[in-house]
Amino acid sequence: MKALLKFFYIPLIALSGLIFFSSFLSSNSDALTSAYKKARLTDREAALHLLNRFTYGVRSQDIDNALKMGLNNWLNDQLKGNLNDDDLQNRLKSYDAINLSNAEVEETYPKGAKILRMAIKDGFIDKDSVNKGDKKEYREKLQAYMQQKGLKPQQELYRQFISQKILRATYSNNQLREVLTDFWFNHFNVSLTKPDCAMYIPAYERDVIRPNVFGKFDNLLISTTKSPAMLYYLDNFSSQANESEQQQNMMGMMEKRVGNDKNKLAALEKLKKSKKAQGLNENYAREVMELHTLGVDGGYTQTDVTQAARVLTGWTINPTDNDGYGGAFQKIIDKVGKDKLEEKGFVFDGDFLFAENRHDTGDKIVLGKKFSNNGYKEGVDLLEMLAHNPSTAKFITTKIAVRFVGDNPSKTIIDKMTKTFLSKDGDIKQILLTMVEAPEFWSKDALREKTKSPFELAISSVRSLDADLVQPYQLYGWINKMGQKMYYYQAPTGFPDRAQYWINTGALLNRMNFGLALASQKIQGVKINLASLNNNHEPESSEAALKTYGKIIMPDRNLDETVKRLTPLLTDPDLVKKIDNAASKNTAPTSISESNEDMMMSNTETAVKPKGNKKYGNTANQKSFGDNSMLAQVVGVIIGSPEFQKR
Structure with missing residues (x-):
């Protein structure tokens, strides 16, 4: 039974x-x-x-x-976010650097200064010859040394890293995961402009950002805080408790003993500067409140920043070699032993280390909450408190709404998303669902309200043209030229996410240049078959091509106004000549047509071809589609049009 x-x-x-x-x-x-x-x-x-x-x-x-x-x-x-991505994975196979651990990156792609020290130590280069004599010979010796040791330049690591981002955005079936990876990386920005953190950025995006984009906000926050990339970028790796009163009194006694001895005074001053440099660093504590959680108007004070910095003292890097900053810690670990250090309160977690001996053990108060001598857990408790603060909920949901709804999202949708953030423990997936289920998300005013960033423009273009990216890094040069140097934004704010930052006369000209270069197949390593997009049917005229390819590139849009706006440009008999003239001058562009000034949203000029590329088209009067010259111009103009700039 x-x-x-x-x-x-x-x-x-x-x-x-x-x-x-x-x-x-x-x-x-x-x-x-x-x-x-x-x-x-x-x-x-x-x-x-x-x-x-x-x-x-x-x-x-x-x-x-x-x-x-x-x-x-x-x-x-x-x-x-787990759809099959076999095509993407096949394209990524040749990028061997993007899967390396931070330790492997340090070993294979060391900093230039480290390579030089190694070469001098191994007797490959005479230290007295550095910065002297023939620089070419010096560089050749270093290159020979690197080849002998199997070392590679860091620029190759960054090239692979940037290329994989372009490939993922273009070919991944898990598009939302890639969009959110970009969003959260930008929110928790780190930059290749800072050498100390640069080599850790590939693993930061791969292991910290991408796996957490659909999870809880507090997990994402804590993971970024513990990453070597962030610890170096905002300097928390060196933050430690300030000197005790006893140590300060001892320094005062030393000053009295030194008297007027200039040499001893200079040595003491050097020691004091060293002590100060090794003390409390407030950079991360300030940015974690202002940019990562509460927002600039989140209700904290400078005192809260200082107290939070004290809470986070000792949060540093688990050394991966004996070179540089990690060398001193590695000697302590080797001498004392990891097990004994853990017994004393040290915490080892992958590339992260909580160094108990650097932690401020005094009482601290942040936003009214007291933090006592509780080691590593103090920092976790602080970050959890910040992650669940109502100001954080509003600040984060507003940024999400700006990214996915519009530059100026309504208070009603932000209120709904904020409520979900607080009731669902910062669950990012639930916040997105609340947003999509709100009528405000679907408002007519929200349709195509967002302006594409240069990266979004480039990727949407190659996706719409079904391009084959054989050399994806070639796109990076154009994205940079259009105003977005990926991974190199120096400020911790990340790139702004509103139209006024991206759109100006110069930017619009560069966008038109990009469209013409892409469609004309002037970007090396980017293959496009325009005819196949229309089942190899040849349009009868440029006007017909404009209508046909407009529908292919911008599907399900009313293109009547677009066709009306762009047709006079394409029927201008001197179009190719004017583009060629502007390109050959390689200076400020010349006006293309008074009647088409509105095409670029303002009184702008015709596109200027990037320096070093061949001229677009052949002759001024050529209208044949046989070699795709005019078809390429049609497609290029569509990509450069105001309508395609919107999403």
């Missing part, structure tokens, strides 16, 4: 679970559908908007595919 009951009971449990899950999906689906129906959007308009917000570019087939599977199912797949 029990066996019989078990036979029926287990399937019933499974069935009930399936029913519950199905009803959950149905409920979500109803909420999502109801939200965009309230905004009076059609299914296709809703699909386009969802794809514009949660991918790096809508391809012509994407809308039909999303509608076929159902928008809610499409969104759920994206929120899981």
Whole structure:
């Protein structure tokens, strides 16, 4: 009898679970559908908007595919972020550096100063010859030494790292994961401009940011805090307790004993500067409040910053070799032993180390909460407190809304998202669902309200043209030229996320340049077959090409105004000549046509070809599609048009 009951009971449990899950999906689906129906959007308009917000570019087939599977199912797949990515993985196979641990990176891609020290130690270079004699010969010796030791320049590491980002954004089926990886990296920004942290940035994005983009905000916050990239970038790796009163009194006694001896005074001054440099560093404590959690108006004071910095003393790097800063710690670890240090309160966690001997053991008060002598746990408790603060909830959800809704999201949608942040323990996935189920997300005013960053423009362009990126790094030069030097933004704020930062006359010209260069296949290593996008059917004229390729590149949009705006530009008999003239001068561009000034959203000039590239097109009067010259101009103008700049 029990066996019989078990036979029926287990399937019933499974069935009930399936029913519950199905009803959950149905409920979500109803909420999502109801939200965009309230905004009076059609299914296709809703699909386009969802794809514009949660991918790096809508391809012509994407809308039909999303509608076929159902928008809610499409969104759920994206929120899981585990779709098959075999094509992407095949493209990434040759990038061997992007999977290295931080220790392996230090070993294979060491800093230049370390290579020099190694070469001098091994007798490969005479230390007295450094910065003297033939620089070419000196560089050749260093290169020979690197080859002999199997060392590689750090620039190669960064090249692979940047290339993998471009490939992931272009080809990953898990588009939302990549969009969120970019968003959260920008929020917790670190920069290749700071040499100490640069080599740790690839692992920072791979192991800290990307795995946590759908999780809880507090986990993401704590993980970034403990990363070597962040510890070096905002200097917390060197922060330690200031001198005790007893140590300060001892320094005073030494000053009295020194008297007027100039040599001893100079030595003492050097010692004092060294002590000061090794003391409390408030950089990270300030930025974790202002930029990562509470926001500039989050209700904290300078005293809170100082107290928080004291709480986080001793949070540093677990050394991976005996060179540089980590050398001193490594000697302590080797001498005392890891087990004994852990007994004394040290914490080893991958590349992170909590050094108990550097921690401020006194009482601290941050935002009214007292932190006593509790070692590593103090820092965790502080970060948890900041992560769950109502000011943090509002600040973070506002940034998410600015990224996914519009430059000026309504207070009502921010309030809804903030409420979810607080009630769902900072669950990022739940916050996104609340946003998508809000009618404000689907407002007519929100459609194509966001302006693409240079990176978004470049990736959406190659996605819409079904490009084959054989050398993805070539795109990086253009993205940089358009104003976004990826991973090199120096300030901890990260790149701004509003239109006024990206759009000005010079930027628009560079965007048009990019469109023409891409479509004309002037970007090395980026292969495009424009004819295949239209099933190898040749348009009868430039006007016909504009309509046909406009629909391919910007699907499900009303292009009547776009065609009207761009047609006079394409029918200008001197178009190619004017582009060639502007390109050959390589200086300020010349006006293309008074009647087309509105094409670039302002009184701007025609595109200027980047220095070093060949001229676009052939002759001023050539209108043939046989060699794709005019078709390339049509496609380039579409990509450079104001409409394509929006998502």
